[in-house]
Amino acid sequence: MEDLLRAAYAANILILLPVVVSLFRVRSIEPLPAFGHCGSADAPVAFVLASLWGGILMCSALGLFAPVALIPLLIFQVVYKAIYLASFVALAVLRGKHDTVPIGMVAVFSVIVTVWPPLIWFSWV
Numbered sequence: 672m673e674d675l676l677r678a679a680y681a682a683n684i685l686i687l688l689p690v691v692v693s694l695f696r697v698r699s700i701e702p703l704p705a706f707g708h709c710g711s712a713d714a715p716v717a718f719v720l721a722s723l724w725g726g727i728l729m730c731s732a733l734g735l736f737a738p739v740a741l742i743p744l745l746i747f748q749v750v751y752k753a754i755y756l757a758s759f760v761a762l763a764v765l766r767g768k769h770d771t772v773p774i775g776m777v778a779v780f781s782v783i784v785t786v787w788p789p790l791i792w793f794s795w796v
Contacts, residue, residue, distance in 0.1 A: 672790075672793060672794045673738045673739065673794070675790055675794070676734065676738035676739065676741075676742070676745075676790065676794055677734070677735055677738050679734075679745060679786075679787060679790060680731040680732070680734035680735050680738065680741065681731075681735065683727060683728065683731035683734075683748075684728060684731050684732060684735075686779060687724050687725075687727060687728040687731070688728060690724060691721050691724050691725045691728055694717045694718070694720055694721035694724070695717075695718065695721045695725075727744065727747075727748065730744045731744065738794075739794060739795075742791055742794060742795065745787050745790070745791055746787075746791060748783060748787065749783065749784055749787045749788055749791070752780040752783055752784050753784050755780060756777065756780055756781065756784060760772055760777055
């Protein structure tokens with residue numbers, strides 16, 4: 672089961688590395704790369720997001736070496752992504768504002784919220 676956990680941390684790294692690098696390159700009000708055409712923000716907001724996702728990226732690298740010890744990181748990801756999907760995305764869809772929903776990010780978040788919980792459960796049982 673540790674190999675599956677390592678795969679989850681590796682997926683985090685592969686997904687987050689280009690996103691974090693692109694967010695740290697935001698210099699003014701411009702579209703945020705992770706959000707596609709759906710959102711823009713100024714550099715301070717991009718840097719906060721890059722710092723959060725950069726922290727997850729760095730902890731995921733540690734998770735490759737201590738997969739069970741870093742399971743709380745995976746739990747944190749499931750929680751915040753589920754909140755995002757259940758609040759912002761669900762409300763946007765219900766209000767007919769589909770154009771404000773970043774499809775790529777929603778797809779990745781949905782996979783993580785679906786796959787990580789059983790992986791976490793069976794790694795701890």
